[in-house]
Amino acid sequence: MEVIVAKTPADMASAAAREVANVLNAKPNAVLGMATGSTPLGLYQELVRLHKKGELDFSHVTTFNLDEYVGLPITHPQSYHYFMHEHLFRHINIPPQNVHIPSGTTTNYRAFCEWYEQRIKQCGGIDLQILGIGTDGHIGFNEPGSSLTSRTRLKTLARQTIDDNARFFKNRDEVPIYAITMGVGTVLESKEIVLLANGKKKAEAIAAAVEGPVTSMITASALQLHPSTRVYLDEEAASHLKMREYFDWVQEKKPGAPQA
Numbered sequence: 001m002e003v004i005v006a007k008t009p010a011d012m013a014s015a016a017a018r019e020v021a022n023v024l025n026a027k028p029n030a031v032l033g034m035a036t037g038s039t040p041l042g043l044y045q046e047l048v049r050l051h052k053k054g055e056l057d058f059s060h061v062t063t064f065n066l067d068e069y070v071g072l073p074i075t076h077p078q079s080y081h082y083f084m085h086e087h088l089f090r091h092i093n094i095p096p097q098n099v100h101i102p103s104g105t106t107t108n109y110r111a112f113c114e115w116y117e118q119r120i121k122q123c124g125g126i127d128l129q130i131l132g133i134g135t136d137g138h139i140g141f142n143e144p145g146s147s148l149t150s151r152t153r154l155k156t157l158a159r160q161t162i163d164d165n166a167r168f169f170k171n172r173d174e175v176p177i178y179a180i181t182m183g184v185g186t187v188l189e190s191k192e193i194v195l196l197a198n199g200k201k202k203a204e205a206i207a208a209a210v211e212g213p214v215t216s217m218i219t220a221s222a223l224q225l226h227p228s229t230r231v232y233l234d235e236e237a238a239s240h241l242k243m244r245e246y247f248d249w250v251q252e253k254k255p256g257a258p259q260a
């Protein structure tokens with residue numbers, strides 16, 4: 001795991017956008033794994049800006065979103081379908097048929113989840129997965145206790161997640177209780193992973209994920225088992241890290257490291 005502490009959330013967003021740009025420059029038909037929530041908003045704004053400047057082409061890109069609430073129609077302003085369309089897809093040139101977001105309204109969740117997993121494989125697997133982290137340490141909606149080998153499936157949201165996400169809804173009762181999410185095992189098969197976190201509220205979860213034991217109680221800690229994960233943080237999200245000095249030292253010494 002590489003930990004990179006940016007000065008501000010805006011710096012974090014541009015560093016993450018550079019990661020996406022590097023992947024697309026090397027492989028214009030890359031498969032991207034997308035996340036929702038407030039954390040990746042700056043990244044998506046930056047991707048839109050680069051696209052509008054003519055520097056990023058999404059015409060051959062395929063995407064898979066991590067998760068979706070069960071029961072919200074795609075037109076619901078809090079559905080992740082709506083979020084992705086509003087904040088990214090309608091501003092870029094990705095072909096609609098290349099976009100995959102779990103269905104929150106399917107009549108057969110089990111069959112849908114199996115199809116989603118197969119579809120990721122058919123498309124060659126995820127080249128770069130973007131992740132946020134919950135205050136309970138979740139990635140996707142893999143709540144504490146989720147198997148670290150889990151695949152795309154239906155999950156019951158933790159009360160803490162419902163509380164955290166209530167800010168987006170008129171009242172807490174409107175927050176869906178179930179979601180469909182890629183599993184931890186699905187995420188770990190991505191070739192590259194970028195985890196983003198900003199703000200004090202994420203400091204504890206980040207410290208547990210990066211420096212704590214690998215445990216299903218903090219599903220983000222499973223990223224320690226992944227060979228190519230970069231964690232981009234702002235100062236606040238990095239504030240509980242014990243190894244902070246070393247992480248900064250690594251970044252400082254990186255330009256001088258042997259390239260091959």
Ligand code: PGA
Nearest residue numbers: 037038039040132133134
């Ligand atoms: P947030 O959500 O970006 O809105 O904080 C992150 C998450 O729950 O994964």
